[in-house]
Amino acid sequence: MTAPHEINAARELIARTGETLYNRQLAHGSAGNLSIRLDDGTLLLTPTNSSLGYLDPARLSHLASDGRLLDGDPPSKEAFFHLAVYDERPTAQAxxxxHSTHCVAVSCLCHETTDDVLPPLTAYHVMRVGRLPLVPYFRPGDQALAGAVRxxxxxxxxxxxxxxxxxVAGKSLRDAAWTYEELEETAKLFFLLGDxxxxxxxxxxxxxxNRAFPS
Ligand SMILES: [Zn+2]
Structure with a gap:
């Protein structure tokens, strides 16, 4: 069991992080979702039909490691791929x-190869993001996406x-959010540089x- 003060701190962190991402227009409307894996293996996730800018920490979805809702509002419809990532990455804690604009724009381009769809323009992109593979398109809610993500x-x-x-998965929510932001900045540079x-x-x-900064 995670201690009540730890789960409350995680709830506050998700709400605060959601608000800052929303205020800087990295999230819009009800798009996007955040999660944290707690020490006992259960997850806190943003609820379905919620806006990252206006999250109520007390109403976040608290899920068992198999995705069962323990308490809070029903989870995001995209919860299943959070579960898939945690399953495959034991060190991921968030x-x-x-759906940030520049990253989504990259996701709509035709890519000749799909193993890394952004160029290594800066050292910070290499350090934080590394390679960025493309996962094929699935309609929203299609559970087959979980297999492709895995x-x-x-x-x-x-x-x-x-x-x-x-x-993006990370060792903490801050780590995952900072990596996401680096990724969006690289996508922005990519379009700014154009042809x-x-x-x-x-x-x-x-x-x-990679030798100097092993992950
Ligand atoms: Zn989405």
Whole structure:
């Protein structure tokens, strides 16, 4: 069992993080969802039809590790892929999924290969995000998406759902949110640079970063 003061702190953290993401227009309307895995393996997740900008900490969905609702409002319809990520990534303690504009724009492009759909433009992108594989499109709520997410989550803490948006896992909600923000900034740079000739980091530079900052 997670101590009441710990679960309350996690509730407050989700509400505060949701509000800041919403206020900076990384989330809009009722799109996007956040979750934290508590020490006892249960999850706190944002409810269905809620706005990240106006979350009530007391009404967050508290789920068992198998997805059963323990208390709070019914969870986001996208809860199933949070569960899939936690299953595949034992070290993940939080998941951030948003529909931020530049990342969604990248998810709507035609990609020749799907193993990494953004160039390594900056060292911070390499350090925080690494590779960004594309997960094929599924209609909202299609549970088959869970299988596709599982396959990728085994080896990646960040991925991009086609025609939809990213899923990012982290060691904490702050870690996952900061990685998400780095990803959105890279997507923004990618469009800002447009057709200009760019100089992304090369394989040797990426290897050097990964040696200096092992994840
Ligand atoms: Zn979504």
């Amino acid at each position: 998941v951030v999924h948003l 396959k990728v989550a085994k080896d990646h803490h960040a991925m991009l759902l086609a025609n939809h948006g990213p899923i 200009r000739k760019t100089s992304p980091l090369d394989a040797a530079q990426i290897a050097e970063i």
